[in-house]
Amino acid sequence: MTLALKDIRHSLFRFVLTCFGLGLLMTVVLAMIGIYNGLVSDALAAVKAPRADLWIVEANTQGPFAEASALPAATRDAVARLPGIAEAGAITYQTIEARHGAQTLRLYVIGYERSHPGGPPTLIDGRGLGRSHYELVADRKSGLAVGDTIRLGRNRFSVVGLTENAMNSGGDPAVFMTLSDAMALQGELDPAAERVRAARGAAAPDTSTVAAVIARIEPDADVTRVAATIRQWKHLGALTQAQQEELLLASVVDRARRQIGLFLGILLSVSAVVIALIIYTMTMEKLKQIATLKLIGAPDRTILGLIVQQALILGASGWAIGLSLILLVKDNFPRRVVLEPTNALVLFGIIILVCILASGLGIRAALKVDPATALGG
Amino acid sequence: MAIGDLLVEVSGVAKHYGEGEARVDALRAVDVQIRAGEVVAMLGPSGSGKTTLLNIIGCIVDPSAGRLVLDGETVFDGRWLRGNLRRLRLDKIGFIFQAHNLLPFLTAEENVSLVLDLAGWTPTASKARARELLDYLEVGHRARVKPAHLSGGEAQRVAIARALANRPRIILADEPTAALDSVRAQLVMDLLRKLAVEQEACILTVTHDEKIFDRFDRLIHLRDGRLSTE
Numbered sequence: 001m002t003l004a005l006k007d008i009r010h011s012l013f014r015f016v017l018t019c020f021g022l023g024l025l026m027t028v029v030l031a032m033i034g035i036y037n038g039l040v041s042d043a044l045a046a047v048k049a050p051r052a053d054l055w056i057v058e059a060n061t062q063g064p065f066a067e068a069s070a071l072p073a074a075t076r077d078a079v080a081r082l083p084g085i086a087e088a089g090a091i092t093y094q095t096i097e098a099r100h101g102a103q104t105l106r107l108y109v110i111g112y113e114r115s116h117p118g119g120p121p122t123l124i125d126g127r128g129l130g131r132s133h134y135e136l137v138a139d140r141k142s143g144l145a146v147g148d149t150i151r152l153g154r155n156r157f158s159v160v161g162l163t164e165n166a167m168n169s170g171g172d173p174a175v176f177m178t179l180s181d182a183m184a185l186q187g188e189l190d191p192a193a194e195r196v197r198a199a200r201g202a203a204a205p206d207t208s209t210v211a212a213v214i215a216r217i218e219p220d221a222d223v224t225r226v227a228a229t230i231r232q233w234k235h236l237g238a239l240t241q242a243q244q245e246e247l248l249l250a251s252v253v254d255r256a257r258r259q260i261g262l263f264l265g266i267l268l269s270v271s272a273v274v275i276a277l278i279i280y281t282m283t284m285e286k287l288k289q290i291a292t293l294k295l296i297g298a299p300d301r302t303i304l305g306l307i308v309q310q311a312l313i314l315g316a317s318g319w320a321i322g323l324s325l326i327l328l329v330k331d332n333f334p335r336r337v338v339l340e341p342t343n344a345l346v347l348f349g350i351i352i353l354v355c356i357l358a359s360g361l362g363i364r365a366a367l368k369v370d371p372a373t374a375l376g377g
Numbered sequence: 378m379a380i381g382d383l384l385v386e387v388s389g390v391a392k393h394y395g396e397g398e399a400r401v402d403a404l405r406a407v408d409v410q411i412r413a414g415e416v417v418a419m420l421g422p423s424g425s426g427k428t429t430l431l432n433i434i435g436c437i438v439d440p441s442a443g444r445l446v447l448d449g450e451t452v453f454d455g456r457w458l459r460g461n462l463r464r465l466r467l468d469k470i471g472f473i474f475q476a477h478n479l480l481p482f483l484t485a486e487e488n489v490s491l492v493l494d495l496a497g498w499t500p501t502a503s504k505a506r507a508r509e510l511l512d513y514l515e516v517g518h519r520a521r522v523k524p525a526h527l528s529g530g531e532a533q534r535v536a537i538a539r540a541l542a543n544r545p546r547i548i549l550a551d552e553p554t555a556a557l558d559s560v561r562a563q564l565v566m567d568l569l570r571k572l573a574v575e576q577e578a579c580i581l582t583v584t585h586d587e588k589i590f591d592r593f594d595r596l597i598h599l600r601d602g603r604l605s606t607e
């Protein structure tokens with residue numbers, strides 16, 4: 001057993017407590033990484049759900065996520081007839097709040113055409129939409145279960161299926177319903193408001209527009225050429241799936257992403273300072289022992305080994321505790337925490353590097369110790 | 378008793394700190410010779426230069442001038458002639474401290490064997506030698522105990538075992554009996570004398586403990602950095 005391990009064993013309780021403290025800090029770092037990933041993953045969930053190759057939106061807009069976009073619903077037929085298009089579907093998005101039992105749910109309503117692209121990516125319970133009206137498939141995070149009913153707008157909808165990982169960039173769980181129900185929900189007014197509108201003689205809201213048309217292309221078709229063809233219609237814009245994802249990350253979640261990224265950087269810096277201070281303090285407490293080691297003839301590498309090994313054990317233990325804790329509590333966070341194995345490994349590498357760098361202060365203090373201080377007087 | 382080889386030869390050694398008006402002369406042209414088997418006490422008031430001389434002989438403080446020969450090897454002559462002074466200390470010098478300075482996270486046996494591990498002994502050989510020394514010093518039954526659980530006398534005997542582990546021929550002790558009562562202090566000095574003879578080593582001790590003056594072959598008096606009477 002090395003001197004470092006023997007020293008740790010000698011004051012095990014204090015060392016474990018220090019590791020636990022560092023572990024809590026690592027938990028926060030990993031949580032921030034997870035929230036950052038979750039933010040990106042959630043933002044992309046709605047874009048990835050329809051498994052589209054092309055997004056056809058209103059011309060000169062970056063819709064339907066970064067900007068509002070409105071297209072005539074009939075655009076789907078025109079797009080579907082283009083060479084290279086395998087299938088197309090009209091789609092709408094809106095966020096609503098609804099009461100369910102004692103809770104107020106914030107839901108991301110996705111309207112799509114049955115038997116066309118745009119529906120729930122997977123079903124984990126129940127079935128897909130079987131009727132034209134008043135059925136929905138909900139993300140499991142909404143808290144809705146198969147068989148539940150919920151009032152949305154003027155109508156009561158039955159939950160017939162459950163999906164997962166379908167939400168908007170704000171983390172609101174998605175519900176999928178037929179396009180006609182979603183368009184009605186979009187245009188319908190509260191009965192009292194409807195009476196006021198009728199009394200004023202104002203025109204009824206237009207419910208014949210959709211947010212976008214999504215299309216899947218033939219296997220041998222060139223997506224950029226098909227997009228260019230669509231753009232020849234002056235009232236339409238076309239974005240490939242990659243462009244849509246890039247746009248969403250750049251415009252919708254970029255600020256939040258940078259905010260979390262900055263916070264993560266600050267947390268890592270704080271961790272580095274804390275690790276450096278812990279190692280420095282541990283070394284300062286051992287100066288007399290280090291002087292004795294030097295006096296009896298221990299080479300510098302023995303003393304460096306003592307400090308660096310303890311720093312590495314501290315860092316590795318803190319990382320392991322942090323990882324264990326975050327894996328235990330990650331599902332209790334209000335926002336999705338997504339941790340990839342590479343995140344944990346990269347953090348491990350950073351912590352080890354920080355530990356080695358942080359040992360520098362302690363090593364400097366240790367190398368400056370005069371062996372004569374062991375003798376005193 | 379038989380007096381053997383010249384192990385410590387200090388010739389014209391001086392040490393000063395600072396320059397100009399701030400200059401303090403800790404040692405002024407000191408000459409000391411100690412032979413194998415000798416047990417020598419260094420006496421003097423506080424600030425007389427005792428610890429400085431001990432540190433210079435222990436190769437942990439640079440002399441300002443003079444010559445130092447240890448166990449027949451000239452190690453300082455206006456400058457250090459040995460690059461690796463730690464290795465020199467490991468091979469030739471054993472230190473005994475006032476407060477024993479045992480490493481608190483190692484057992485008594487590990488404290489002793491550490492010196493041998495550093496000197497390149499195999500773990501088995503160093504362990505056997507450590508046990509042999511601890512048994513000889515009658516603390517073998519405390520080999521697996523950490524310093525915090527040893528009595529003052531036991532800890533000092535473990536410290537002596539550590540100082541002797543690599544069979545150094547020069548043993549430097551700084552107030553080795555300061556923490557002990559008079560009976561134990563005399564026992565420790567008798568033990569050191571016996572070991573000095575057996576290992577053909579010399580022992581130079583800084584002490585103020587008058588109770589043990591009769592245990593030394595010679596007393597060296599230092600005053601204001603000068604040798605007053607030998």
